Amino acid sequence: MTSSFSTIFVKKMFSVVPASFEIVNHLLTFWLDKMWRKRAAKIAAQTEGILWADMCTGTGEMAGHLSRLAPTGTRIYGIDFSLPMLKEAKQKPKNKGIYFVASDIKTLPFSSECLDLVTLSFASRNINLNKDILVYSFSEIYRVLKPGGSFVNLETSRPKNSLIRWCFHLYVRLFVKAIGSRISGSRAAYAYLAKTIPRFYPSEELAGLMRQAGFNKTVFEQHLFGVAAIHQGIKSWDKIIG
Ligand SMILES: C[S@@+](CC[C@H](N)C(=O)[O-])C[C@H]1O[C@@H](n2cnc3c(N)ncnc32)[C@H](O)[C@@H]1O
Numbered sequence: 001m002t003s004s005f006s007t008i009f010v011k012k013m014f015s016v017v018p019a020s021f022e023i024v025n026h027l028l029t030f031w032l033d034k035m036w037r038k039r040a041a042k043i044a045a046q047t048e049g050i051l052w053a054d055m056c057t058g059t060g061e062m063a064g065h066l067s068r069l070a071p072t073g074t075r076i077y078g079i080d081f082s083l084p085m086l087k088e089a090k091q092k093p094k095n096k097g098i099y100f101v102a103s104d105i106k107t108l109p110f111s112s113e114c115l116d117l118v119t120l121s122f123a124s125r126n127i128n129l130n131k132d133i134l135v136y137s138f139s140e141i142y143r144v145l146k147p148g149g150s151f152v153n154l155e156t157s158r159p160k161n162s163l164i165r166w167c168f169h170l171y172v173r174l175f176v177k178a179i180g181s182r183i184s185g186s187r188a189a190y191a192y193l194a195k196t197i198p199r200f201y202p203s204e205e206l207a208g209l210m211r212q213a214g215f216n217k218t219v220f221e222q223h224l225f226g227v228a229a230i231h232q233g234i235k236s237w238d239k240i241i242g
Pocket of ligand 1: 010011014055056057058059060061062079080081082085103104105106120121122123126127
């Protein structure tokens, strides 16, 4: 699944949408994105350890959910390569106490085996410029996690049922581009969204890509008949010892 988009295009796209980004997401998903982030944060927060990072944090919504669930003393980082998105994240009072850092996910500013938890929400599609880049990014997440650490990924998915898939993709084609570009003023960003959602991997295949990156214990749960999925990968001790 190779895309015709480049890192420069994706970076530029996320520099023009920050102000309207959250409201457009909520409108287009009937606020389900918020519910799915909360669910992913709840799964993630069961992880032991106090060094957490939300990669491709955008406006810091997932990082904010994590901070509400985190035990006292937890340090949370929000990482993104878009400075305008990070600026939006930083100015939210509820994100106070989160350390926002500018970085590309492919070259994370962490030493190996230092984090307990990594989350990634609605961004694996953006990283997926091609399959190798996605697997490489997942392996960078694997590198920075401690043994026993957990990676939780939330993304749109591909429903198995052909009728549901057809309805979902029709909705994306008809409404995502039209509504998104009208509210945000960015045609490119929502044309991109409408193009990449139907092409993204089914849940089983995404779990396979996580395994390729090193996460040999991988589980997932699907939401709204497979329209979205939350994957969890554990950096297991067995693999390191064995
Ligand atoms: C669709 S937004 C999702 C933001 C947030 N995680 C959420 O749930 O709303 C994708 C984010 O990923 C960031 N991003 C895309 N590719 C990246 C990369 N290679 N390295 C770091 N950030 C990246 C973009 O700047 C953008 O903020």
